Amino acid sequence: MASSLLLNRLIKALEIQPGVGVRSATRIAFYLLDRRREDAKALASILSLAMEHIGQCPLCRDYSDDNQICPICASEKRRQSGLLCIVETPLQVQAIEESESFFGQYFILHGHLSPIDGIGPQEIGLDALETRLKSGEIKEVILATNPTVEGDATASYIGSIAKHLGLSVSKIAQGVPIGGDLDNIDSHTLMASLKNRKPL
Template sequence: MKTPSSLEGLIEALKCLPGVGPKSAQRMAYHLLQRNQPGAQKLAHALTYALDHIRHCEKCNNFTEDEVCELCGSGRRDASLLCVVEMPADLLMMEQAQCYRGMYFVLMGRLSPLDGIGPKEIHLDRLIKRALDGEVKEVVLATNFTVEGEATAHYISELLHVRGMKVTRIARGLPVGGELEHVDSGTLAQAVLERRDI
């Protein structure tokens, strides 16, 4: 029996999610169509709305509905500190740890030449412009302690050092190979407090 093309399309679309293979996508599609059509409608509406309204903050590159996100628009943050993280989940983890009161820049990835991700794909030109805006005195590199995260931190530090910018790296209180969004708040707070020059 041939699967309807619209169902095939739904299964194929669900496979774009991380960790979702053909079988999981098929189970999700059947569940949404057979057991939870209101949930499917809500999901479709939420995705459409998000795609229409979410964009990148002009200052930090994080997701927002406005030109400048709420965090960048706050007058209570220390504008002399700029923390560079890989993903929005990393920014959220930093905020939950309540150990950092500066500004952020979200790369939306990390350097990975094998995957075709270079400086342009992670918006390093925007980061350099932001770091050299005259307000920033220190750039804190908080990329993950993976091979790609370390390479990204090293590349950014080289770009900023030649321009006379002070660059620090969060301390290795985090496990090697670990990612910020999976670390407890105490460990992350200690890593930020013990950051070092690189």
């Protein structure tokens, strides 16, 4: 316990960040007080602004300021591609964009189907997705949910809706990661990579 009440409250508040326990929070609080007071005030103001004003793009559900349409959805070139990639989180959009290998549009579920937790089709925005799929602009749906039981189940569910609407549906490949050492790859991944082998 520090002798300043505000300092104790600050340490407690910093602990809401993932990966920050009481030790790190204490170190961060002292560091900011000691050397970065102005930067810390700027952080406080942008943090409050961000929490207040960051909403979702009405088309892809990615984060966007004041619910504006995001630059990806606004791009005419991407719209003309007719490709829609379904992902679970905004971070996955960033990861795919960084790979510079996809130039279509996205739809973000913000989770996956999980009936046991009360997360059904509505909670992951499937009614909005269906409206979008029916718009006539989308030709192919690419399923890029997480390679987990829940992710795969969610992908199957969405795949069946898209097929029902007459769209082509594909799923990103599952197999051994590039540069990986076969010794260190788990047996489920090896099994998938053998099952999905491609003729040369």
